[in-house]
Amino acid sequence: MGFLGVLLPMIRLYLVGVRVLLYQLFNRSFTLPALPKQNGRVAIVTGGARGMGFEVARRLTELGMHVIIAGNVEEEGLEAVTKIRGQTKEGKVEFLFLDLSSLHSVRQFAQRFKATGLPLHVLVNNAGVMMVPECQTEDGYELQFGLNFLGHFLLTHLLLDTLTHSGHHDNHSRIVNMTSATHYGACLNLDDLQSRSCYSSHGAYAQSKLALVMFTYSLHEQLVGGAVPVSTSAVDPGMVDTDLYQNLCSPAQLLQRPVAKLLFRTPAEGASTALFAAVATELEGVGGCYLYNGQRAASSETSYDQELQAQLWKQSCSLLHDNWRANTNLDRSLIRCDHDIQWQGWYRMFYQGTSVGMPESCVPRFRCGTNVTLWLNGPHPRPEDGIVTREVCGRWNGDCCDYKPPSIKVKACPGNYTVYKLVDPLTCNMAYGTEPRTHFQQRLRLRMDLQRELSHAETAQFTSQIREKLIQMGYPSDITVKMV
Structure with missing residues (x-):
């Protein structure tokens, strides 16, 4: 050969x-x-x-x-x-x-x-x-x-x-x-x-x-x-x-x-x-x-x-x-930045392969530690707004918004997605520093199409299985699941 x-x-x-x-x-x-x-x-x-x-x-x-x-x-x-x-x-x-x-x-x-x-x-x-x-x-x-x-x-x-x-x-x-x-x-x-x-x-x-x-x-x-x-x-x-x-x-x-x-x-x-x-x-x-x-x-x-x-x-x-890394689950045109890359351009943020949906305002302490890595202070821009600068807060001691790292620049792009740029390369690790644990104070809604109505026993078994799966994924052990 x-x-x-x-x-x-x-x-x-x-x-x-x-x-x-x-x-x-x-x-x-x-x-x-x-x-x-x-x-x-x-x-x-x-x-x-x-x-x-x-x-x-x-x-x-x-x-x-x-x-x-x-x-x-x-x-x-x-x-x-x-x-x-x-x-x-x-x-x-x-x-x-x-x-x-x-x-x-x-x-x-x-x-x-x-x-x-x-x-x-x-x-x-x-x-x-x-x-x-x-x-x-x-x-x-x-x-x-x-x-x-x-x-x-x-x-x-x-x-x-x-x-x-x-x-x-x-x-x-x-x-x-x-x-x-x-x-x-x-x-x-x-x-x-x-x-x-x-x-x-x-x-x-x-x-x-x-x-x-x-x-x-x-x-x-x-x-x-x-x-x-x-x-x-x-x-x-x-x-x-x-x-x-x-x-x-x-x-x-x-x-x-x-x-x-x-x-x-x-x-x-x-x-x-x-x-x-x-x-x-x-x-x-x-x-x-x-x-x-x-x-x-x-x-x-x-x-x-x-x-x-x-x-x-x-x-x-x-x-x-x-x-x-090219993201394979979401929009493949968006490139993931790892913690060791210097932030010199515009990037769509990802966390554990999932697109980061940045909330539009800072949040109180009890919302710290969610699976959203950073919280954005202020509304997202519209395409006509161009580039805007917002402060971010992460999972820190005390209230999330008490810690203000160097600002993040945000711009909306054609195609209905938003890209972010951390101003200081040293804060790049913040984008991936949060543990994937979620302490939701609001309800999570999951829609499923069932072919028939479940009995009480089946409902209890089904919700129990969903709860166990969510805990395995890193959600709090005291999470409750209800079917409505």
Whole structure:
């Protein structure tokens, strides 16, 4: 199996490559339409110092954008900035260090960017490595999966709040994930995402690109479900003449060089569909699509498997040490914040997997300790109110409202849900500090549809069973249950 585990992915990828080359032999490269000016808008392009990433960064700058080139080689990034500035007087371009193979670096980058106070309208997840020898990231993940997919997965989540605030329902922010036709030959092995049982550089690369396509679809569904003004697309640039092919086997490299001159796209041609996805008016509000040569195309059958998408999402969150979790019982577009996450954006609060329904006023002492984690002082805002600030009180000694931690910002969002932001990161643990015990002074109402009327004995037995179940769930032992 070890030999076949290496050989079969290689064969599948080279067959896909032949199919792409035949298409490029008989079809011209996509020609970009006139793109609208982007003055005042901000974009981040990972891997923007060379190849297609450089072309994307250069063209976005020409359109008037403020472009941040994110890369892991500072000298190369600064050189790209100088080159772009020499070619255009439009827009603005700068470099920020980002090593996508380091989750710590990804978090640092997000913090540095947010500290600038800039909005973010376009995120192009372009950086990647291809068919490298077996090695691991500093976090212990297989390099291609860790850098191509997992680093971008985390980066996107860390910047999603900024993208959301920068978008409008008639002018979405956009996320562009650069993938590859190699995903057609990929197998997603959820039992071995790190390719430890049998490493194939071809298989690992294809898997990382398939993961990006599936992430695009999952994220799109969640954004649409939450009425979030952000669109996301997967872009296949075709076979492009870049340095990515330096890790091909020797025979393939010898063949690649003359073929590249004849049939490969140039970096500028390869960047055209990504630019189209990033700013074209034709794609305003359009997301969840796979774009190839400027057109929507069908990705692999596997990529549409929603169960696999959900499992990949869950495992990816787990690999990030559970810092980000998609809620599976409620609105999946809302992301749960754990106690060890710094509160730098807007979050829907959850407690033990349940959406926190914040009451509209502080409460007396006898109501402390309910399963609602925090009490909100003042009414919830309406969408037209924008952002309001409220004080909160939790389960503390004395009256709940005697303790006033740093305020919480609240805003109502389209879709009839409310999001919260604790001003001081140190109070994040308060959101999950309350024990799930409820001392209700008011009645709880539970409606059940019964097919027949119960006898007195059946009623007594039924209410007793409900009471025992509630006590097992953490409700007070003196709770009473009545059927009316």
